[in-house]
Amino acid sequence: MIRRRIIELLTRAANEAQKSGKLPSVALPEITIEHPQNPEHGDYASSFPLKLARTIGVNPLTIARDMAGFITPTPEIESITVAPPGFINFTLNNDWLTGQVDAILTAGESYGNIDLGKGSRVQVEFVSVNPTGPLHVGHGRGAILGSTLANVLAAAGYDVEKEYYVNDAGSQMAAFYRSLYARYQQCLGADAEMPADGYLGQYMVDLAKEIIAEQKERFLSLPPEEAIAKLGKLGLDRIMAQIRGDLELLRVSFDVWFSEQSLYDNGQYKKVMSLLQKGGYIAEKANATWFVSTALGEDKDNVVVRSDGSPTYFATDIAYHYNKFIERGFDKVINIWGADHQGHISRMKAVVAALGIAPERLKVIISQMVTLRRGKELVKISKRSGDIITLREVIDEVGADACRFFFVSRTADSQMDFDLELAKKQSADNPVYYVQYAHARIASILRLAEEKGIDCADGDVSLLTTEPELTLIRKMLLLPEILEVVAFTLEPHHLAYYAQDLATVFHSFYMQCRVVTEDEKMTKARLKLVEAAKTVLARTLNLMGMNAPDRM
RNA sequence: GCGCCUAUAGCUCAGCGGAUAGAGCAUCGGUCUUCGGAACCGAGGGUCGUGGGUUCGAAUCCCUCUAGGCGCACCA
DSSP, rough: HHHHHHHHHHHHHHHHHHHTTTSSSSSOOOOBBBBBBBBGGGGGEEEHHHHHHHHHOOOOOHHHHHHTTOOOOOTTTTEEETTTTTEEEEEEEEHHHHHHHHHHHHHGGGGGGOSSTOEEEEEEEEOOOOOOOOBHHHHHHHHHHHHHHHHHHHHHHHHHEEEEEOSSSHHHHHHHHHHHHHHHHHHHTOOOOOOOOOOHHHHHHHHHHHHHHHHTTTTTTTTTHHHHHHHHHHHHHHHHHHHHHHHHTTTTTSHHHHESHHHHHTHHHHHHHHHHHHHTTEEEEETTTEEEEGTOSSSOOOEETTTTOOHHHHHHHHHHHHIIIISOSSEEEEEEEEEGTTHHHHHHHHHHHHOOOGGGGGEEEEEEEEEEEEEEEEEOOTTTTTOOOOHHHHHHHHHHHHHHHHHSOOTTTOEEEEHHHHHHTTTTTTEEEEHHHHHHHHHHHHHHHHHHOOOOOOOOOOGGOOOHHHHHHHHHTHHHHHHHHHHHHTTTTTHHHHHHHHHHHHHHHHEEEEESSHHHHHHHHHHHHHHHHHHHHHHHHHHTTTTSSSSS
């Protein structure tokens, strides 16, 4: 990656300058470069001399000049200039730039890949919704965030596993089972009351009816406890199938579906509890068992086992993270949670620390709330109240591509409105079509060339010298940098902005440069360029889990 | 009361401590009509919520305040 190359050159120059005595031997600040907004300042610029000036008290412009003298010329770089008050600017060489078109074509679908992760193992756990009902838009946001992030991390050289944690144990599931039993009885004309903490949505009635259609009234005669258990299992399977189906529609897939219950069945829960006990992190208070978070700087302790003997959600999450880090040995674990889990972060970090794991290895991304609207009308999303618009309905209305793009283009930490009316009405203006259109346009050009029997394999890319052509190449070269940023910050929205930028630059090129003309040599060169652009666009769309259509 | 998130153009949002704060939509005005017009080019529009501070330099970092959201369970 050219960005890395330039940073290396600067680092070496700084070291050489120190050796020669032009710069004092002090600890150097980190060398950073950026893309100047003004093209006259080149492709890359470093303000390193300005930063160093502070610590050593030398005129930044002098530092810049001294350092520039130590930068060894390379084929990639056309010129290195020094600009006040102390910038070092780099301009890329045109021959090198055009040569990158061939490089992109050679790389093909792997173009953009970098080796940031060096094969280290990362788990991305996301969605992990309790199987008590259908998914809603908020879950969709987490799903798209997680799957896009996983795609990018894989491209950045990490060994990625995607996981869905199935909460098939615990009190909320118990409430779900009891609700299902009540609806089942009611649908068969029996007298039954919904539990106070029950799930009141219409989908529970539908679920009961589905089960009745298949299983008839056979559970009616069983003792309630047994009926609840058996019905519950059937209900759980059906809801999980529905969730999987919804996620598939969004092109979200998982490598592992991890069962909460298995933590008990496999003894992980017991193991981790005795570990924490030995570490002195467990205390008995008021008839319950507590994790002593206060020993690790937390505000308060947290219950792990209730006074009735049942473990809390926090208890299984402790076992789960023990399993992730210790049993399965992930180097890094990324959890994507909804905003309502914010308060859970610090105590989970405390747990991880108590298990002797560096807390930085656990990254939690909080995706803020999505409010759903139809025009001005707010639609409440609550599984219990029952008045829900499901994720599936939203996908049906706006389509998976638009849905994905819409969610991925906003940072996780700001709340967003999802206006169904607007999403539908403006779907033709949706940026997703703008980007996909660029791809389809290129495909169309390539079809034309094929019809004419033009083979561009021997095309000479050095003919690509005009501004629109070089601008397009420059933009294509940014993809690896974008992947680096996304993998580092865990903020996939940069990808969506890049996709739009790339499409814009292509459309602009298209307007100014005709590809297929009487000029055979130029035609072949531009066909190569356009094919490379198609490669980069497709890769970008695919990383976002979107289609790159040849026709629309 | 405490913790976390947010506040940037009319609207929806980008913005990595750096050189003139950007994009889409909307508005206004152009291009064009031989590779797909679902396109391109241009213009207007901003005291970056408030008030301080750090810095050669702050939308960006620190503090105050205001407004909105989410948490602060022996729910998950």
